[in-house]
Amino acid sequence: MSNENRFRTLVLPHLDAAHNLARWLTRDADDAEDVVQDACVRALRYVETLRGGEAKSWFLTIVRRAFYDWYRSNRPQEIARDAGAAIDTAVDDAAIGPEQAALLHADSQALADAVAKLPLGYREVLVLREMEELSYKEIARIADIPIGTVMSRLARARALLQCSPLLRAIGEERSGARS
Amino acid sequence: MNCNEATSLMSAFTDGETDRARTHSIERHLRTCPQCAEAHRSLLALRTRLRAEVPYFPAPQALRTRIAERLEHQASSSPVDRAATSGRWRWLTAGALGGCAATVLAWMIGTSLLQWRANEDLALEAVQMHVRATLNHHLIDIASSDQHTVKPWLSARLDYSPPVQDFTADGFALVGGRLDYFDRQPVATLVYRYREHTIDVFVRPESARAPPSSLRTVRGFNVAHATGSGMDWLAVSDVNTEGLSAFVQKLAQRKLP
Numbered sequence: 001m002s003n004e005n006r007f008r009t010l011v012l013p014h015l016d017a018a019h020n021l022a023r024w025l026t027r028d029a030d031d032a033e034d035v036v037q038d039a040c041v042r043a044l045r046y047v048e049t050l051r052g053g054e055a056k057s058w059f060l061t062i063v064r065r066a067f068y069d070w071y072r073s074n075r076p077q078e079i080a081r082d083a084g085a086a087i088d089t090a091v092d093d094a095a096i097g098p099e100q101a102a103l104l105h106a107d108s109q110a111l112a113d114a115v116a117k118l119p120l121g122y123r124e125v126l127v128l129r130e131m132e133e134l135s136y137k138e139i140a141r142i143a144d145i146p147i148g149t150v151m152s153r154l155a156r157a158r159a160l161l162q163c164s165p166l167l168r169a170i171g172e173e174r175s176g177a178r179s
Numbered sequence: 180m181n182c183n184e185a186t187s188l189m190s191a192f193t194d195g196e197t198d199r200a201r202t203h204s205i206e207r208h209l210r211t212c213p214q215c216a217e218a219h220r221s222l223l224a225l226r227t228r229l230r231a232e233v234p235y236f237p238a239p240q241a242l243r244t245r246i247a248e249r250l251e252h253q254a255s256s257s258p259v260d261r262a263a264t265s266g267r268w269r270w271l272t273a274g275a276l277g278g279c280a281a282t283v284l285a286w287m288i289g290t291s292l293l294q295w296r297a298n299e300d301l302a303l304e305a306v307q308m309h310v311r312a313t314l315n316h317h318l319i320d321i322a323s324s325d326q327h328t329v330k331p332w333l334s335a336r337l338d339y340s341p342p343v344q345d346f347t348a349d350g351f352a353l354v355g356g357r358l359d360y361f362d363r364q365p366v367a368t369l370v371y372r373y374r375e376h377t378i379d380v381f382v383r384p385e386s387a388r389a390p391p392s393s394l395r396t397v398r399g400f401n402v403a404h405a406t407g408s409g410m411d412w413l414a415v416s417d418v419n420t421e422g423l424s425a426f427v428q429k430l431a432q433r434k435l436p
Contacts, residue, residue, distance in 0.1 A: 002254065003253075004250045004253055004254045007250060008250065012246070015238040015242075015243065015246070016235075016237040016238050018238070019236055019237060019238035019239070019242065020235050020236045020237065023236040024236070029239075032236070033239070033242050036238065036242060037242070037245065037246070040246050040249070041249075044249075044250075044253065073396070073419070073420070074419070074420055074421070110232075111228055111229065111232045111233055112232060112233045112234055115229070115233055126229075129194065130226065130229045130230065130233070131233070131235055135196070136191070136194070136196045151190070151191045151196065154190050154191070154194070155187070155189070155190035155191070158190055158222060158225055161225060161229075162221065162225060
């Protein structure tokens with residue numbers, strides 16, 4: 001089978017997942033397309049090395065790398081913010097005021113906004129888990145981190161969402177139970 | 180199992196990612212601890228909301244089409260195809276969004292990816308020319324920061340007269356111009372300096388219908404394109420993409436003096 005055909009049969013079925021991941025990482029429609037196109041070029045180049053069963057996580061790994069390359073050259077100022085300390089402390093760095101939160105939490109945009117505002121390291125594992133329903137093992141492979149880190153980042157991402165000012169609705173649903 | 184242990188495992192438990200023994204002890208704990216049971220319910224509620232409210236972004240059709248074209252081209256990169264697309268500047272939009280904005284703006288200026296098929300060669304050619312000029316120290320045929328010197332020099336050697344402006348005030352200083360042979364025709368190259376970076380701008384008459392602008396990276400160099408003032412503008416540099424595309428748009432946007 002030619003490389004193009006391998007790409008068509010093995011990789012293309014996961015284009016939606018690739019785009020969704022790129023879209024949540026870049027948070028921009030045009031940038032997401034750029035990242036996916038770059039990932040496709042790379043995937044086509046290496047598709048020979050791909051074994052069938054793991055096509056999705058293989059492709060998503062490439063998408064994620066393409067994103068980080070894009071990120072380094074296009075958003076260098078954001079890297080410092082996402083790296084290191086920020087990952088443990090940051091909640092919403094564009095801190096949303098209470099009145100904005102009140103406005104937002106009424107509509108279902110609120111949760112999407114809160115996800116978009118998660119620090120990158122949390123956002124990527126959350127998207128892979130909740131939208132692609134990948135196992136911790138697959139996520140660990142794609143994000144290039146130990147399984148234990150996948151576990152702790154997901155727990156933290158969820159905790160951040162639950163206490164996000166955007167999402168008081170969830171807190172209220174819990175009828176006073178504190179996390 | 181106590182509440183602390185249960186709390187630290189709750190998220191993984193909700194994902195079905197705890198091993199059998201732990202799953203069993205958490206389940207037992209949840210039956211006796213209303214607080215942890217509540218935390219578990221709240222995680223499940225969060226998941227339900229995430230799946231219901233957070234949008235999933237499938238690949239747009241335009242992207243699929245471009246990728247399919249790319250594959251086809253790769254499979255049969257025939258000389259016929261290349262002959263048919265070269266000779267013209269064929270810039271295509273990277274997305275409908277770019278198209279919308281461009282229509283509204285009428286200037287047709289924006290930033291997106293170069294259409295792969297026809298333009299990968301062109302962007303590559305531009306980068307090669309830029310690299311060659313830099314390596315040979317042959318950046319400039321006519322060295323001048325005066326637009327009124329550079330412009331007539333170029334006009335005298337081409338069958339069109341490229342608009343030439345100095346943007347020193349914005350940090351982009353005109354240092355000169357040269358003639359290049361690009362995409363099978365002579366073309367005016369304006370040379371600007373931005374801090375330590377050299378920027379080559381290839382200028383030639385706008386082709387056919389005004390195309391949306393483009394941006395891409397070739398071997399670490401950024402290539403940005405815009406259309407305006409009756410010209411196609413293609414800038415190559417190691418200046419970052421935002422800076423470069425802003426600059427090329429400014430060049431294109433400026434009305435003729």
